[in-house]
Amino acid sequence: MRLPRNTLVLLVADLALVLVAGWAAFWLRFNFDIPPEFDRLALLASPWSVLAYGVGLSMARVYRQVWSYIGLPELRQLATGIMLGGLLTSALILMQRIPSFPRSVLLLQPLIALVLLGAARAGWRTFVERRTLGHGGRRLLIMGSLQDAADALRALKGSAQWQPVGIVSPIAGEAGRSLQNIRVLGHTSDIAHIAESEEAAAALVASPAGSEERREALMNGAGSRLALLTMPRPDEWLKTESAGPRRIELEDLLGRTPVQLDVAGLGDMLSGQTVLVTGAGGSIGSELCRQAARFGVGRLVCVDVSEYAIYQLEQEMRQTHPQMQGLYYTANVRELDRLRAIAMKHKPAVVLHAAAYKHVPLMEELNEIEALRTNVIGTLHAARVAGECGARRFVMISTDKAVNPTNVMGSSKRLAELMVQGVAAEHAGTQYVSVRFGNVLGSSGSVVPLFTKQIARGGPVTVTHPEIVRYFMTIPEAAQLVLQAGLMGRSGQIFVLDMGEPVKIVELARMLIRLSGKTEQEIPISYSGLRPGEKLYEELLADDETTEPTPHPKLRVAKTSGQLPDIEAVRAWIGDAGAWPSSEELRAWLRTQVPEYSPR
Known part of the structure; x- marks a missing residue:
């Protein structure tokens, strides 16, 4: 040779x-x-x-x-x-x-x-x-301990784009020491002054995800007007041609730790199987499709009412998973015959039901009947079709707003959970579970895209109340835990995801303003007041009194009690309600079906 x-x-x-x-x-x-x-x-x-x-x-x-x-x-x-x-x-x-x-x-x-x-x-x-250094590069500070900085410097070796000029450590005793001839110039709290003296263009945050040191470094760095960078997460290495530093995103600031998945179990559940996803073009639905494709599904059947959303999903999947057989349907879960025809044609082993109306204020006024038709009747159709076609597992995406609901959207999702439990009794061969979680960063209708647009316009950023708090989770994390719950769950169970610590919405707004390189003087925050049906605090029922632990640290099972509704009576009432039922009548009926519903 x-x-x-x-x-x-x-x-x-x-x-x-x-x-x-x-x-x-x-x-x-x-x-x-x-x-x-x-x-x-x-x-x-x-x-x-x-x-x-x-x-x-x-x-x-x-x-x-x-x-x-x-x-x-x-x-x-x-x-x-x-x-x-x-x-x-x-x-x-x-x-x-x-x-x-x-x-x-x-x-x-x-x-x-x-x-x-x-x-x-x-x-x-x-x-x-x-x-390489002689050709010059943008001057870069490394934020992290010497141990963290060592990993970052190894990753930056040979990069012509960046020239590390100093380390800024959260450990005071490391000041003055050096690593690979790069000195520790001071503490992270002094980042603004150090960046100015070193003429640095950016700072690479090297502290591990989820650590208090990382959060402190990010908050200090965000106030310095430096471009903040971090190394890609492992899942991003597969999506980008370069494994170099990327800009800090809000999910990095919130410090969510990676989800531990039963990869072998999920592989057995999904690999080579037919999976049907409703609401496939939405934020959670599309991520469920990505995760299912990642586990090697044999056929992915995607259903969404939006032509544009399903088209975008088709284009993405054809590019990222060209070998996978994807089928893309425009269909409404409220149309039973259409949904049944799709399911009977492909006989999915797993059905992931993400189709729903989820915007609280929109569903609270003028559109209440639409919330019931899609969230309740649509869920009933999807659940029954899953049982009829012989699916082994059915997973419904629920919400924290289903807990002691104060609005139509939350009560419709709670009623949908009850409908799933009712259908579970009809089809013993299918495992039916529901999964509750809170707000998802970057999902359609969430505050993050709204705040980003308001900041781009120069403000103000509108927050409903200075004390309002919400639980947040990243889209990939939510989708992965949904799949994990579907794998672990027994029929009729409702899973509650560990959403971590609640975040004040006003603090979220301040983080986004800082990440944009602006100050609150430049982008003011204004308060508009709580909207109809909106709570100051959302509940997940994730404590020991109301939930039971599972083998997975981020999943718990809700303890539920009470009589299941008469499925046919619910279906008949919503069908007979007409196009414009009175708001009072609809809410009064909802209270009979969901006793914990307390309108505001």
Whole structure:
């Protein structure tokens, strides 16, 4: 097999250094004055050592390395190759029984060879790094402890875009120390002053996700007007061509820790199976489609009432998962026959029901009957169709607003949960579960896109009340936990997701203003008052009195009681209510079905 030109050059260079090491070993053995009779022995041993070290280095696959990125793993690999070369050389020389051959040379040569070959690689990497830095890059501060900064600096090696100029540590005792010739310039609270003195253009936050140090660094950095960066999450490495730093996003600021998934169990549930997703074009529905595709579904059946949303999903899936069989339907879950025809054609093993109306103020006035038709009747249709087509699992996406609801949207979702439990009794072969969670960052209709638009317009950012708080979760985290609940759940259970600590909406607004590089003086915050049906606090019922733990740390099962509704009576009432039932009559009926519903 013909060696590539670069590999051949490196092999020749290494073997030349091996020859030098062999002669140096003789010189050291005889105190730099080799007797004439031993010159012949050195010449005799040279070709054998070249052959042996060539074989040893090749066996250790040293020539697959890239010298510009040499590190400890590569040096260990090099040491293995040299050791093999030294052993082969010793074996070849000793087998020839050369008289008076100094055996100490056989020990000295590999040691000297390791120094010379290692130095050559280290020198080349140093040259490449200095040449890269010489071209210049944007001046970058690293925010994190020395341990965190070490990982970040390794990731930045060879980057021509960024030039690290200092470390800003949350540990006061690390000030003045250095790492790879980059000094710790001070504490994270002094980031604004340090950035100005170092003329830094950006700061890379290296503290681990979910840590208090990371949150503190982000808040300090957000007030400094620096561009804040972080390294991509593992799931993002697969989506981007470059694994370099990216801009900080709001979900980084909230510090959600990654979800632990039963990958093997989810693989068994989804891999090679047909999965049907309703509301597939929405924020949660589309992420459920991505996660299902990630687990290797055999066929993904996507249903959404919006033509544009299902078109966008189709384009994305064709690009990211070209081998997957995707089927994209425009259909309304309120139309039973259409939904049944789709399900019967494809016989899904898993049905993920995300189709719903979820905007509280819109559903509270003028559109109450629409909330009932989609959230209650649509859920009933999806659940029954899942049982009729023989699906093994049905998962409904619910909401924290279903707990002690004060609005039509929340009470409609609570009634939908009850309908799912009722249908579960009709179809023993299908496992029916519901999953409750709070607000999802970046989902349609959420406050984050609204605040972002208001900041882009120059403000003000409108918050309904200074004390209003909400639970937040990222879209991928929510979708992953939905799948995990679907895997773990027993029929009729309602799962509650651990949403972490609640966040004040006004603090969320301040975070977004800071991340935009503005101040509250430039982008003011105004208060508009609570909207119809809106609570100051949402409830998840995630305490020990009202929920039971599960093997997964972020999932609990809600303890529910009470009589299930008469499914046919509910269906008949909503069907007979007409296009414009009176608001009072509708709310009075809802209270009979959901006793905990308390309109405001």
